[in-house]
Amino acid sequence: MRVLGIVGTGLIGASIGLRARHDGTRVLGFDADENAAAAALALGAIDETVERERLYRECDVVVIATPPRATCEELTALRGRAPAWDVLLDVASVKRVVVESATGVGNFVASHPLAGSEGSGPQAARADLFAGRRWAYVPSGDEKLDARLRAFISRMGADAFPCDGARHDRIVAVTSHVPQLAARLAARRIREIGDDYEQYCGPAARELLRLSRSPQALWDEILAENVLEVKAEGTALAQSILAACRRLGN
Amino acid sequence: MRVLGIVGTGLIGASIGLRARHDGTRVLGFDADENAAAAALALGAIDETVERERLYRECDVVVIATPPRATCEELTALRGRAPAWDVLLDVASVKRVVVESATGVGNFVASHPLAGSEGSGPQAARADLFAGRRWAYVPSGDEKLDARLRAFISRMGADAFPCDGARHDRIVAVTSHVPQLAARLAARRIREIGDDYEQYCGPAARELLRLSRSPQALWDEILAENVLEVKAEGTALAQSILAACRRLGN
Incomplete structure (x- = not known):
């Protein structure tokens, strides 16, 4: 992982950023809410706030860390695009609708960390939010892609396990x-x-x-x-x- | 408090005993289940297992720490008896039926520590089970008696608060x-x-x-x-x- 991109710098996205930066990875962040992006930057969860387009162009790992509906919309908008990223993942709590929305999105694996908090926003983020937690993923059918996802989950300190979306x-x-x-x-x-x-x-x-x-x-x-x-x-x-x-x- | 008596040496009773002995109070214990009494003794929650009669005769503070139904039966059996104790309390999670059963029992105050654990028996007891917890009591109408109860609750590390039984x-x-x-x-x-x-x-x-x-x-x-x-x-x-x-x- 050279450059990590995070779309949605709330609790989960910013926690991923904190953990990745802690390990020395460069992190680019985008959030439709500019305040959330600015807060994530101020809290050290990302190195730079960037435009969405640049994020998808420059990052080898991209995490979509928005609420379920926005995640589906983000994926729909990426359909048919030639992926510049090695692996694209989401973190939404529901998987069936996400997998459906991701039809035709390259190098994508649906996933869900079994971790969270009653807090929200980058202010509630913690680098150790995923430490020792389980992290579900829906196997993509591409074993090399899935291995890259598992390596990312492992970097987050979590334990990957495969699951069926339904x-x-x-x-x-x-x-x-x-x-x-x-x-x-x-x-x-x-x-x-x-x-x-x-x-x-x-x-x-x-x-x-x-x-x-x-x-x-x-x-x-x-x-x-x-x-x-x-x-x-x-x-x-x-x-x-x-x-x-x-x-x-x- | 010179000598504390505990009727029912399960999780709550044994936790009370541990805390009281920690402060140097002598503790007598009785449990209808001899194994529970022996375990409380072995764990240091009581100084001595005694017969029920001797416990009521020799202790200035007596705690009935049995399940609700046994608590009501214990109180009914004590009706009309001249109290040798300064204060008698229960710790059951329901208060209305206990207060009714205690009609005519001398120096009694109904109470309920808002503390517990998924464990049970003296093995699960902890001296700090009540530390910082709230402990409800139903005022008896005798202010000196209630003050003695509050002093006991305070010794347990908990915060007493008065409540209506219903x-x-x-x-x-x-x-x-x-x-x-x-x-x-x-x-x-x-x-x-x-x-x-x-x-x-x-x-x-x-x-x-x-x-x-x-x-x-x-x-x-x-x-x-x-x-x-x-x-x-x-x-x-x-x-x-x-x-x-x-x-x-x-």
Whole structure:
């Protein structure tokens, strides 16, 4: 990796930049939000803010680190273009729609680091965000390309594992998306019961409140992009809670 | 506090014993399960295992640290007895049924430390389990008695706060009991999706799995003793999840 390009310098993008620069890699960054790009530069997560075109032209590794919808749009716009990059990856929490959008995009591998934080933006970035974490990727069918992706993931301190896009989306609905939805609703009720609620919060309630501080707009987008799985698994969880309440007796 | 008596030397009772002995207080312990009492003794959480009668006769502070149902039975058996103790307290997660059972029990104050762990038994005890935690109590109406309880809570490293029993039970249904129920069901589904589920678990899923490892029999009892609040709040959470899933569209 000579030059790394990061499209979207939020929490994930800036954390990748911090880690890569720590190892001596030169990092170029672009963000549609100029403030986010400037903050990433000020925080040392990138060496330079550049135009999108120059980033795709000059970097051998490019990471698209935007929310799911913007990721799909970015990939659609790259279709049919001759890749100047050796490997292009995304980091979105949903994989099926991303893989579909990437049809005809050269040297692309879809991926998803199982890491994050309730914080957002470059201010919340940490060079060790991926240390010891799992990082899923959807094998591209090109073993040399996949090997380059795995080398990048390894550089981030994470453990790469291959997954099927549809199965990924089902599993993260269960392990992440539905828990996030339920946590948001449970936390809302905790805050409703009165100003003294914090006195009654043990570790579990504090984790619920932490999760509920995650950026709501980003999560709304993730839930919407994984709507079928989230609806199915969310409905099943709600039904099992109702059944358990009925079994409790009176 | 000259001599502390602990009835029930599980996670909470043994943690209280460890902390008290650390400060030089002599601690007598009783547990209906002789193995639990012996383990607490071996772990240094109590100085001596004694018969129940001797414990109530010789200790100036007595803690009933059994599950909710056994706590109510213990208190019922103490009704009308002339107290040899200066203060008697319980630590159960529900307060209304405990306060009712304690009618006619001398020098008693109902209380609940907002602390715990997914572990159980004296093996999981820690002297610092209550450090910096909140510890609720239902004022007895006897200010001198309440002051002795607050002094004890302070010795445990926790912050005492007064609460109403009915309001306590409603709030912990929201902050603790319903989250525990939902976590158990969500964790069951996570384990169902396949042997590879752990690869997909971020911090939120790991917290769910941790909560689901809490002792199920104890939790079944807590849920049953707070059944009205848990049913109402659990049903409301399930309905809000269903409504959110409907709003997600297709």
